Amino acid sequence: TLDLGPAWLDRYVRICLSEAISEAWEVAFIEGTGNDQPIGLLKDMRGGTEVNGDLRDKEVKGTLTFADSKAMVKEFSDVLKGLSQYTKYIGKDDTEGEVKHRKVGGKVNLIVNPINYYDIVARATVQNDAGSFVTNLPFIGAENIIESIHVPENKLIAFVEGEYDATVSRPEKIYEYKETFAMQRSTLYAVDLLSNGQPVNNDAAHVYDIAIPENGDVGGA
Numbered sequence: 001t002l003d004l005g006p007a008w009l010d011r012y013v014r015i016c017l018s019e020a021i022s023e024a025w026e027v028a029f030i031e032g033t034g035n036d037q038p039i040g041l042l043k044d045m046r047g048g049t050e051v052n053g054d055l056r057d058k059e060v061k062g063t064l065t066f067a068d069s070k071a072m073v074k075e076f077s078d079v080l081k082g083l084s085q086y087t088k089y090i091g092k093d094d095t096e097g098e099v100k101h102r103k104v105g106g107k108v109n110l111i112v113n114p115i116n117y118y119d120i121v122a123r124a125t126v127q128n129d130a131g132s133f134v135t136n137l138p139f140i141g142a143e144n145i146i147e148s149i150h151v152p153e154n155k156l157i158a159f160v161e162g163e164y165d166a167t168v169s170r171p172e173k174i175y176e177y178k179e180t181f182a183m184q185r186s187t188l189y190a191v192d193l194l195s196n197g198q199p200v201n202n203d204a205a206h207v208y209d210i211a212i213p214e215n216g217d218v219g220g221a
Contacts, residue, residue, distance in 0.1 A: 014174055017191040028197060029164065030111070030150040030157070039198035041111070041157050041164070041205040061206040064156060066123040067213055073138045079158050079206070080104055080139055086203035104160055108140055111157040112210070114147045119212050121145065156208045163204035166197035 032040035033054035039045060043055040050056060061082060064075050083104045087097040112120065124142065125135045135142040151157060177188040199205060 013189050017174055017189060021191060021193055024193075025166075025195075026148060027150055029166075030148055032197070034198070038166075038196055041159055041199060042151075042155075042207060045199065045202040058205075058207045060155075060209050063209040063211050065211055065213060066120055069138075072123070076138045076140060079208070080108060082206055083108060083158060083160050083203065086201045088201065102160070105139075106141075107161040109144045109146055109159050109161055110140065111146045111148050111151055111159060113151045113153045113155070114149060115153055116156070116210050116212075117145060117147045120210075123212065154210045156210050157205050158208065159205040163200045164197060165200050166195065168193070168195040 028038040028040060030040045031042050032038035034040075034043055034045075035049075035053040035055070039055060042057055044058040045055065047056040047058070062075075062078065064079075065071055066075070085099055085101050088100045089097045110120075121135055121142070124137045125133055127133050137145075173192050175190045175192070177190070
């Protein structure tokens with residue numbers, strides 16, 4: 001610390017606080033309960049609440065096996081087809097719903113636990129004639145597979161990009177207190193962020209189980 005100097009240490013602490021805010025946003029975005037916190041993509045906005053007031057988890061839409069190329073084409077066509085329609089609720093009490101349709105081509109992201117990420121990528125990776133390895137999924141780009149430790153193992157969230165309403169009423173602000181003699185004359189840093197978020201509609205994301213066979217073909221064969 002003495003060699004690097006106080007300016008480096010100040011910058012290091014501020015970066016750590018900013019990363020902590022990013023981590024908190026990821027938790028809220030994925031698994032926020034809606035109980036005095038944002039609503040995550042795993043939660044059912046219309047499924048009622050648990051005893052403690054947390055929103056219930058969404059029911060799974062189905063199971064993705066990634067078994068082979070034919071299976072992946074069928075499974076992913078069903079995923080995109082399911083996300084291409086959503087229910088828009090009307091009326092003051094939001095009890096009446098109207099089915100609407102939307103374009104989702106190029107907008108669907110798959111959010112998975114890191115332990116499932118590599119199983120999926122392995123299924124979709126082949127070696128071309130030039131000797132290079134390429135990763136291909138039907139209808140969805142490999143760059144649209146996102147890792148998150150907050151997604152449960154063997155679960156997958158299919159999410160339509162742009163369908164999460166995140167609002168920040170006050171930007172991230174870092175406070176610095178130098179008068180904290182009670183803390184052994186240390187400089188105290190604190191960070192505040194006033195924000196909220198929830199999916200635009202309950203069909204912004206669908207949840208699937210992952211069940212990849214142990215002895216199936218790989219590389220999309």
